[in-house]
Amino acid sequence: MASLAETGRVFRAVMRRSALRRVLLAYFFFNAAEWATWVAMLVYAFKRGGTTAAGAVALIQLIPAMFVAPLGSVMGDELPRDRALGLGYLA
Numbered sequence: 888m889a890s891l892a893e894t895g896r897v898f899r900a901v902m903r904r905s906a907l908r909r910v911l912l913a914y915f916f917f918n919a920a921e922w923a924t925w926v927a928m929l930v931y932a933f934k935r936g937g938t939t940a941a942g943a944v945a946l947i948q949l950i951p952a953m954f955v956a957p958l959g960s961v962m963g964d965e966l967p968r969d970r971a972l973g974l975g976y977l978a
Contacts, residue, residue, distance in 0.1 A: 917976060
């Protein structure tokens, strides 16, 4: 397991490279926006119909992913990594 000092060294090395820094920051903002969307939808559903509605919204979002994820992973292995990442973000 990597030590904290080694993790910090790797993080500093990544942040020194502008291309890696942009990718890391883009991932951070994309992830934050995705979580914010999830929370907003669940809060809205909870206010409209309580725990049942919030649970239904969560299931409606997760069930399609259960079927698409295995297919997408196989298709992602066939594409170049940068194209697969771009198509995943686009979708």
